[in-house]
Amino acid sequence: xxxxxxxxxHKVTETGTPxxxxxxxxxxxxxxxxxxxxxxxxxxxxxxxxxxxDTDKGEVSDGYSVSRSKTEDFLLTLExxxxxxxxxxxxxxxxxxxxxxxxxxxxxxxxV
Amino acid sequence: xxxxxxxxxxxxxxxxxxxxxxxxxxVSGNPYLFWYVQYPNRGLQFLLKYITGDNLxxxxxxxxxxxxxxxxxxxxxxxSALVSDSALYFCAVRALTSGNTPLVFGKGTRLSVIA
Numbered sequence: 636x637x638x639x640x641x642x643x644x645h646k647v648t649e650t651g652t653p654x655x656x657x658x659x660x661x662x663x664x665x666x667x668x669x670x671x672x673x674x675x676x677x678x679x680x681x682x683x684x685x686x687x688x689d690t691d692k693g694e695v696s697d698g699y700s701v702s703r704s705k706t707e708d709f710l711l712t713l714e715x716x717x718x719x720x721x722x723x724x725x726x727x728x729x730x731x732x733x734x735x736x737x738x739x740x741x742x743x744x745x746x747v
Numbered sequence: 748x749x750x751x752x753x754x755x756x757x758x759x760x761x762x763x764x765x766x767x768x769x770x771x772x773x774v775s776g777n778p779y780l781f782w783y784v785q786y787p788n789r790g791l792q793f794l795l796k797y798i799t800g801d802n803l804x805x806x807x808x809x810x811x812x813x814x815x816x817x818x819x820x821x822x823x824x825x826x827s828a829l830v831s832d833s834a835l836y837f838c839a840v841r842a843l844t845s846g847n848t849p850l851v852f853g854k855g856t857r858l859s860v861i862a
Contacts, residue, residue: 668850677753677854678791678837685847693849725790729850733779733798733843736850738790 638662641726641739648746654713656742658726660706666729667709668736669693669701671722678725684709685731716746749774751838751853759859760828768823768856770838777843780821781850782812785835794836797821808832828860 638661648654658667669681670693680693682701690701698720700712713720723743729736750773760766772778779798783791795806802814812823821838837855842848 666850670852675756675854678852680849680851683849689847691847691849694851727791727850731847733796733841735781735793735796736839737793738783740790 639726639728639737639739641724641742643742644740645743646745648716648744650717650746651715654716654744654746656711656724656726656744658709658711658728658739660709660728662728662737663706664728664730664737666731666736667703668727668729669699669709669711670725670727671695671720672725672741673722681711681724713744716744718746720744721746749778749840749842749848749851751840751851753836753838753853753856755856756854757857757859759861762830762860762862763827766825766828766832766858766860768836768838768858770821770823770853771819772821772838772840773819774840774842775844779841779843780812780814781839781841782806782810782821782823783837783839783852785837785855787834791837794823828858830860830862833858833860 640659668683670678684690684703726739727736781796782794797814805811839852
């Protein structure tokens with residue numbers, strides 16, 4: 636498996652609290668992605684990064700922010716969690732172009 | 748903007764029969780196309796990809812996919828389905844450009860192979 640680790644793997648948090656999910660890679664891949672997976676919606680792109688401090692929004696970026704201060708780490712922050720952000724979050728890495736992406740094991744986030 | 752459509756939420760097939768999971772895409776210019784599989788409570792696993800060249804690409808576990816530019820399709824196929832192929836399948840596209848373009852996924856198709 637590609638060296639990609641998500642933490643935490645599970646989290647329950649209260650509405651209105653900030654939450655940060657971490658994605659760490661040891662592959663030195665240029666691209667890092669955050670997706671959320673929900674029944675009936677498949678995988679939807681939240682934000683992605685194409686280099687240190689270079690990020691862009693995806694399809695469902697409202698309510699989320701990201702940071703990438705080092706090649707190996709890509710953080711996803713929910714500034715004020717809402718119940719609609721209950722989901723499974725996946726991080727992925729790739730070299731871009733025609734190379735395939737590798738996925739982490741996912742983080743199951745529940746906002747109560 | 749690029750997008751992927753998987754028109755079937757669910758595909759049922761009998762074991763031993765051929766299977767097809769459909770995918771169409773929309774992208775400016777030429778695409779990179781991918782298929783992934785997800786087993787329960789797991790992350791996504793790469794199956795195969797199309798970059799350029801032969802329109803028929805072969806991948807893991809006996810799967811193959813055919814790129815059809817005129818129909819903007821990239822359907823996943825397997826000649827003989829196994830019960831163990833039952834899983835959630837995702838098609839993805841990335842635009843072939845000089846810029847920084849993301850990898851975009853479809854909604855997924857659940858394949859159920861019945862013994």
